[in-house]
Amino acid sequence: MVDMRAWVQLISVFMWNPLMGNFISGHIYRGKLKQICIPALNCYSCPGAIGSCPLGSLQTVLADPFYNWSFYVVGWLVVFGSFLGRWICGWICPFGMLQEWLYKAPFVKLALPQWMRWSKYLILLVFVIWIPLAGARTLGLGVPAFCKYICPAGTLEAGLPLVGLVPGLQAAIGSLFVLKMTILFAVIVVSFMIFRPFCRVLCPLGAIYGLFNRVSWYHYKCDRELCAGCGTCANQCRMNVDPAREANSPECIRCGDCLQKCPQGALSAVYGFNSKTEAIGNE
């Protein structure tokens, strides 16, 4: 399953960014497909992108004084979250894949303090919702603050290629670019030591999808009669989840490691709207 996940992750990079020729020309796609939000964090200014990042889209609509809320983007998030939850993070997020691959490098490994998981909810409330909304109401135009001040995926997927290809952008580089490059660099360096630090600490999209993990069609189940309480699943979980206690934790990205390693076969993945739906496998 782990190998299959790596392939799905790689394919998803090209699924969200199929227009590789734009990385040479320095253009971005301007077609109507960009009216549609994709499930993963993938910058719409990435030269290869054909869809819209749901976080960028949400901030854009909230920052527009014409709207008080974005039913359209929140609707996409609810649909994606309801069906898949944080499976999206574990399987089809290009920036998640990058962090995961960096973590495979032989380097000293560190644990992340549990309390740091809460910071992504604060970032969601302040940078994704409050600042864009407040700006629209008080100044007449809000700022997509997460994209502007934090998002390292945007810096990597859009900032670096476009600044490298478009001379006009090179001339406009300032302290903001330095800030965003510093954040990207920090995330990359920390990813060698901590598993998916951006996903666990900073990503508002992961925070949103995590809220759906308990109610999403794709979810995990722990058979209490089979579980021996050995702790194998919790010990091997790189997201610091205890699947035996909380199989549908908001932190679980559905990587499937615990399903494979449970010696009793007590953990299983389930897909369906009925809580009694048959398991689709534990391998």
Added chain:
Amino acid sequence: MLRLVLPALGLAMILFGLLRNEHLTVWAKAITICLECVGIG
């Protein structure tokens, strides 16, 4: 029950957003280089 209600609610919100032309605001932003995302403005 919630597993049925939530996707339906999400679809209803997408349709309502389409009626409010929110998708055009998303589109307008997505087809021009986002200077905030790039780290310029």
